[in-house]
Amino acid sequence: MADVKFISIDGMGGDHAPRIVVEGLEHFAQSHPDLRFLIHGDEAQLKPLLEKAPTAAPRVTIRHTEKSVAMDAKPSQMLRQGKGTSMWNAIESVKSGEAIAAVSAGNTGALMALSMFILRKVEGVHRPALVASWPTRKGVTAMLDLGADIAADAEQLVEFAIMGVAFARAVNGVQNPKVALLNIGEEELKGHESIREAARLLRTSNLPIDFRGFIEADKIGSADIDVIVTDGFTGNIALKTAEGIAKMISDMLKDALKSGPLAMLGAALAMPALKQFRSKMDPRKVNGAVFLGLNGVVVKSHGGTDSVGFAQAIKVAAGMGESGFRTEVEENLRRLAPASPPPTPAEQAAQ
Amino acid sequence: MADVKFISIDGMGGDHAPRIVVEGLEHFAQSHPDLRFLIHGDEAQLKPLLEKAPTAAPRVTIRHTEKSVAMDAKPSQMLRQGKGTSMWNAIESVKSGEAIAAVSAGNTGALMALSMFILRKVEGVHRPALVASWPTRKGVTAMLDLGADIAADAEQLVEFAIMGVAFARAVNGVQNPKVALLNIGEEELKGHESIREAARLLRTSNLPIDFRGFIEADKIGSADIDVIVTDGFTGNIALKTAEGIAKMISDMLKDALKSGPLAMLGAALAMPALKQFRSKMDPRKVNGAVFLGLNGVVVKSHGGTDSVGFAQAIKVAAGMGESGFRTEVEENLRRLAPASPPPTPAEQAAQ
Numbered sequence: 001m002a003d004v005k006f007i008s009i010d011g012m013g014g015d016h017a018p019r020i021v022v023e024g025l026e027h028f029a030q031s032h033p034d035l036r037f038l039i040h041g042d043e044a045q046l047k048p049l050l051e052k053a054p055t056a057a058p059r060v061t062i063r064h065t066e067k068s069v070a071m072d073a074k075p076s077q078m079l080r081q082g083k084g085t086s087m088w089n090a091i092e093s094v095k096s097g098e099a100i101a102a103v104s105a106g107n108t109g110a111l112m113a114l115s116m117f118i119l120r121k122v123e124g125v126h127r128p129a130l131v132a133s134w135p136t137r138k139g140v141t142a143m144l145d146l147g148a149d150i151a152a153d154a155e156q157l158v159e160f161a162i163m164g165v166a167f168a169r170a171v172n173g174v175q176n177p178k179v180a181l182l183n184i185g186e187e188e189l190k191g192h193e194s195i196r197e198a199a200r201l202l203r204t205s206n207l208p209i210d211f212r213g214f215i216e217a218d219k220i221g222s223a224d225i226d227v228i229v230t231d232g233f234t235g236n237i238a239l240k241t242a243e244g245i246a247k248m249i250s251d252m253l254k255d256a257l258k259s260g261p262l263a264m265l266g267a268a269l270a271m272p273a274l275k276q277f278r279s280k281m282d283p284r285k286v287n288g289a290v291f292l293g294l295n296g297v298v299v300k301s302h303g304g305t306d307s308v309g310f311a312q313a314i315k316v317a318a319g320m321g322e323s324g325f326r327t328e329v330e331e332n333l334r335r336l337a338p339a340s341p342p343p344t345p346a347e348q349a350a351q
Numbered sequence: 352m353a354d355v356k357f358i359s360i361d362g363m364g365g366d367h368a369p370r371i372v373v374e375g376l377e378h379f380a381q382s383h384p385d386l387r388f389l390i391h392g393d394e395a396q397l398k399p400l401l402e403k404a405p406t407a408a409p410r411v412t413i414r415h416t417e418k419s420v421a422m423d424a425k426p427s428q429m430l431r432q433g434k435g436t437s438m439w440n441a442i443e444s445v446k447s448g449e450a451i452a453a454v455s456a457g458n459t460g461a462l463m464a465l466s467m468f469i470l471r472k473v474e475g476v477h478r479p480a481l482v483a484s485w486p487t488r489k490g491v492t493a494m495l496d497l498g499a500d501i502a503a504d505a506e507q508l509v510e511f512a513i514m515g516v517a518f519a520r521a522v523n524g525v526q527n528p529k530v531a532l533l534n535i536g537e538e539e540l541k542g543h544e545s546i547r548e549a550a551r552l553l554r555t556s557n558l559p560i561d562f563r564g565f566i567e568a569d570k571i572g573s574a575d576i577d578v579i580v581t582d583g584f585t586g587n588i589a590l591k592t593a594e595g596i597a598k599m600i601s602d603m604l605k606d607a608l609k610s611g612p613l614a615m616l617g618a619a620l621a622m623p624a625l626k627q628f629r630s631k632m633d634p635r636k637v638n639g640a641v642f643l644g645l646n647g648v649v650v651k652s653h654g655g656t657d658s659v660g661f662a663q664a665i666k667v668a669a670g671m672g673e674s675g676f677r678t679e680v681e682e683n684l685r686r687l688a689p690a691s692p693p694p695t696p697a698e699q700a701a702q
Contacts, residue, residue: 137599147535150543184498184587192501192584217591221599233543234588236535240568241592248488248572249600256624263624270617273607 004036006061007317008099010090011041012068013106015304018045021105024310025060026053028318035318038063038093040086065089069106071303075113082114091118094296100321101297103288103313111300112148112291119294122326124333127152128293129160130232130300131167133286134242136221140286142168142177143220143228147236148291154197155336157181157229161202162332163292164227165209170323171290171316177226180215182234190214198229206335284309288316292329297321355387357412358668359450361441362392363419364457366655369396372456375661376411377404379669386669389414389444391437416440420457422654426464433465442469445647451672452648454639454664462651463499463642470645473677475684478503479644480511481583481651482518484637485593487572491637493519493528494571494579498587499642505548506687508532508580512553513683514643515578516560521674522641522667528577531566533585541565549580557686635660639667643680648672 009025011018018041025037036059039046043064050057067085069078082088087106093099095118104111112130121128131144144164145152152160161179168177181199183191188199191214202211215223217238230238257267267274287309289300297320301313360376362369369392376388387410390397394415401408418436420429433439438457444450446469455462463481472479482495495515496503503511512530519528532550534542539550542565553562566574568589581589608618618625638660640651648671652664 137603150535182588184501184584184591217588218595218598220592221595233535234585237533237568237585237589238592240535241571241589242596244569244572245593245596246600247569249597252488253604253625257621259624263621266617266620266622266624268617270608270614270621273610273614273617274604 005034005322006036006038006093006099007314007321008038008090008093008102009040009314010087010102010104010106011039011046011062012086013104013111013303014301014310015071015105016306017105018042018049020305020307020310022046022049022053022056023307024314026056027307027311028314029053029056029059032315032318035059037061038090038099040065040089040093041068042066042086063089063093069110071107073107073110075107075109078107078110079113079117082110087111088114088118091115091296091298094298095119101299101317103299103301103310103317105301105303105305105310105313107303108300111298115291115294115296115298119296119298122293122295122330122333124330124336125159125163125293126156127159128291129163130235130289131164131292132239132289133172134220134228134239135286138224140172141220141225141228142172143230143235143239144292145230145232145235146239146289147232150231150233152194152231154194154201157194157198157231158201158205158207158336159293159333160229161198161209161211161227162207162336163329164229166323166325166328166332167290167292167320168226169328170325171319172226174226176210178210178212178224179227179229180212180223180225182217182220182228182230182238183214184216186214186216194231207332209332284312286312288313290316290320297325356385356673357387357389357444357450358665358672359389359441359444359453360391360665361438361453361455361457362390362397362413363437364455364462364654365652365661366422366456367657368456369393369400371656371658371661373397373400373404373407374658376665377407378658378662379665380404380407380410383666383669386410388412389441389450391416391440391444392419393417393437414440414444420461422458424458424461426458426460429458429461430464430468433461438462439465439469442466442647442649445649446470452650452668454650454652454661454668456652456654456656456661456664458654459651462649466642466645466647466649470647470649473644473646473681473684475681475687476510476514476644477507478510479642480514481586481640482515482643483590483640484523485571485579485590486637489575491523492571492576492579493523494581494586494590495643496581496583496586497590497640498583501582501584503545503582505545505552508545508549508582509552509556509558509687510644510684511580512549512560512562512578513558513687514680515580517674517676517679517683518641518643518671519577520679521676522670523577525577527561529561529563529575530578530580531563531574531576533568533571533579533581533589534565535567537565537567545582558683560683635663637663639664641667641671648676
């Protein structure tokens with residue numbers, strides 16, 4: 001039984017929980033016969049749903065709780081009163097070693113706060129980061145931090161690079177990820193001091209990272225880069241700008257194609273191509289942001305996602321949980337430490 | 352003759368200059384019979400082009416110079432050696448009072464540096480800002496700073512708000528612009544200290560500004576906001592993210608609609624609707640970023656724009672040049688000063 005691995009799932013988190021949680025799990029289970037699942041939540045609601053999930057059900061253990069975290073609950077309040085909720089228990093299963101990773105579509109702020117509180121930061125990591133895959137013309141690129149914290153100094157950006165590389169390998173299957181720092185120009189002198197210093201550290205450090213310099217935001221989708229590093233404020237702005245523009249364009253296109261009988265006929269004829277296009281741009285395919293830098297894997301699914309998106313979030317959790325992510329990150333953090341310049345004789349004398 | 356107003360144009364700036372400059376001018380001149388134009392550049396190149404621009408030509412004065420600023424020239428180099436270039440002379444015409452505004456599609460960095468150097472900052476403005484219109488579902492919203500500088504403290508953000516409001520009135524014709532600060536959440540406690548402090552200043556100050564709080568980046572195109580204020584680093588990242596995503600979606604859509612005979616037939620039938628859609632999203636319609644905070648109006652056109660885009664940039668220059676922009680900004684900057692809290696008795700005693 002030593003090889004049986006569990007994924008821990010918050011059965012009650014998300015706008016359409018627990019239905020899409022169980023449907024997503026069934027979807028995921030069909031392609032992953034080796035994993036088992038702990039679902040935390042209200043047994044009375046979960047059982048009937050699992051009856052309609054024949055592939056997943058035999059591999060599911062329900063951990064009953066009646067408490068759950070409201071989508072609008074304050075993180076600070078949940079730190080005091082969240083014990084025993086399906087979210088808290090889902091994370092706790094990772095801490096206890098029962099599960100290799102936890103997934104929740106619940107309240108982001110509460111999930112970050114509880115994950116930090118229960119799992120604690122990995123030694124050597126100054127700030128955890130939120131990472132997710134970003135769709136590009138060729139596939140995906142991993143971007144972090146997307147908003148775990150608002151600021152990051154040069155060393156923290158380097159830590160994000162280390163974690164991002166391990167994520168790209170574990171989840172996106174890139175063997176030698178190419179890394180770039182998000183900036184407002186490609187020249188060395190551009191941008192905040194923290195970014196320029198991080199570039200210097202990445203160039204001169206002893207890390208096994210293929211660092212390619214700065215990337216401008218209009219190149220995110222077209223450059224051949226696998227990991228894009230930025231602070232949480234900037235990453236959050238970029239992510240939400242992209243979401244907003246994609247939604248606006250998609251809405252306007254829909255309106256245009258409904259604007260008259262010829263346009264509608266044209267849209268119908270072009271439908272298979274448009275569907276393929278939509279599938280490439282499908283945000284559900286890149287669902288599942290991961291909190292990196294904690295002693296355990298926690299994956300955040302979009303709250304409004306459907307079963308396809310939730311299945312993707314479980315897939316991210318499984319990829320992270322089964323990978324050598326933590327070992328790799330810890331090794332590289334250790335390499336980072338001696339990469340700092342040794343003290344000068346004057347500094348040594350002053351000590 | 353006192354009422355004859357001139358727009359000063361860098362005839363040699365941009366990837367397709369001087370051709371698109373003169374074509375754009377002709378386009379603009381047809382709808383604006385009241386303005387005249389100074390074109391700075393190589394007479395031998397400009398004259399034959401003007402022969403094909405019958406509406407504009409009678410109202411154009413060519414100011415000959417053989418020097419121009421290369422698209423890859425360094426701003427610092429241009430400060431030393433840029434005198435006598437078409438860009439320098441175009442700005443100089445604003446300083447001398449000959450022209451109400453200058454337009455250039457040339458090198459952005461050089462244009463910013465020369466504008467600052469020749470025109471100097473308006474008294475009371477700490478940092479100039481780059482503002483441009485951003486397409487939304489309903490029309491446009493003005494956003495600043497888009498990259499004139501990388502940082503902005505709370506007071507500078509308030510100055511940006513003052514300048515953005517005057518811009519929205521002058522160029523976008525909004526009588527009472529609604530203003531918001533770009534942030535990573537709508538709650539008061541979110542974001543950098545500078546943003547939260549700017550919100551406090553905008554709420555409590557005596558300024559005639561309709562301040563609506565924070566806006567998240569995914570709402571830029573859908574919220575009913577006329578002016579979005581942010582620092583230059585964040586603004587540049589948001590702008591370029593939007594450009595990159597829009598280009599990626601448009602390229603992928605084109606590929607999809609060329610993917611087979613049915614899709615192509617469908618696209619042909621839907622063409623009028625798709626054209627209308629493209630027209631709404633047309634970046635040329637929002638071409639023309641303005642450097643705010645200088646003693647004179649300088650408009651930057653996209654370097655790669657065509658004549659339609661360049662005509663739009665001239666339109667922005669005319670709108671700004673003919674408006675009461677500077678008077679309004681200067682009045683509000685004066686109101687801002689006494690809005691700071693008076694010194695406490697302890698502070699007074701310490702002085």
